[in-house]
Amino acid sequence: MHSHWLLVLLSAQVYCKYTTSKAIPPNAAYWNRLLYSTLVKLDKGENPLRQGSDWPRCMETNQELLRTNLHDFNSYPNLFQEFVQGMGCRTPPVLINQPKKCVSGSGVEGNPISLLFAIKSTPGHFEQRQAVRETWGREGLNSSGLSVHTVFLMGSPRVDDPDLSQLLSYEASLFKDILQWDFNESFLNLTLKMYVFLQWSLKYCPHVTFVFSGDDDVFVNTPLLLSFLQSLDSSKASTLYSGDVIKTASPIRNPQSKYNIPLSFYDGPYPAYVGGGGFLISGALLKPLYSVSHFIPFYPIDDVYTGMCFKALGVSPKAHTGFHTFDIKEGDRENLCVHKGLILTHKRSPQQTKKLWRGIHSPFLTC
DSSP, X not given: OHHHHHHHHTTHHHHOXXXXXXXXXXXXXXXXXXXXXXXXXXXXXXXXXXOOOOHHHHHHHHHHHHHHHOTTGGXXXXXXXXXXXTTTOOOOOEEEOOTTTTBOTTSOXXXXXXXXXXXXXXXXXXXXXXXXXXXXXXXXXXXXXXXXXXXXXXXXXXXXXXXXXHHHHHHHHHHSOXXXXXXXXXXXXXXXXXXXXXXXXXXXXXXXXXXXXXXXTEEEOHHHHHHHHHHOOHHHHHTOEEESEEOSOOOBOOTTSTXXXXXXXXXXXXXXXXXXXXXXXXXXXXXXXXXXXXXXXXXXXXXXXXXXXXXXXXXXXXXXXXXXXXXXXXXXXXXXXXXXXXXXXXXXXXHHHHHHHHHHTOTTOOO
């Protein structure tokens, strides 16, 4: 536990400008107050981890607390209220699991998977998942003997969405690559999705060498990606957090934007972070990342939150020019030679993904 505390104390200088004062102003932003409270407890040698109640009761317990501690909670949009209410709730029930995903064909665990694709999806995105399975996320050994496995991460449909549980159950039994938890699918719940994946990976896939976290509508040049990973020396491989780096971002204060962050919730800039459309993490960092995430309050933008956690760990994001999470210029979006030289582009439809994949692997392609 003490090693965990030390990691979190590093985050003090980054996120909380009040850490050297004796008390944080009562009107400070809610997230900043939560972090400060954690840091104070750590500094006193106390355990700041709250003993959470079960999943349904956790949400109810938080609601009354919020109305007391967040003066304009009722003015937040419904989805944002739902996120804030569930910030401390981190144990959603598992609906679909793949406990043998990282067991080798011979039944012996511990045979390292070179690359695990952890793809954020939603129950209704079967077409996107199938395109990934047939192209860049295809599982197996590549020509260099590197193993690639894929899992799709999802929550539950919202009340007004179609019930796809039987179809999803069949898909999971057929492909054995679906991981589902019982929390509402929402853009603001992607942080929770990342957290439960980290928890799952440490239990069922602890020896993976690299993880690619990304969306189900990106195009990935897997051979080029694997070639990059093979080129890394052991030092760079063990501290890898790489992709399309965003360096000087701050919260958007526009209620019309899905990225809107009320000032009463968070005050301050963002650390440098890697765009969440697709990025790489060393398998060696999964446990430290999961550990430190227990102490950094959840944030409603998942890639920003990941950057916060890595900042607390002292790990800097490494920019890679082959990652284009904000797409490439319009004239190049169907150019096979351009895509053959890039690792990731975002976003692409299932039809575009299949066409690009066939194209860059064509023996007749000359660039």
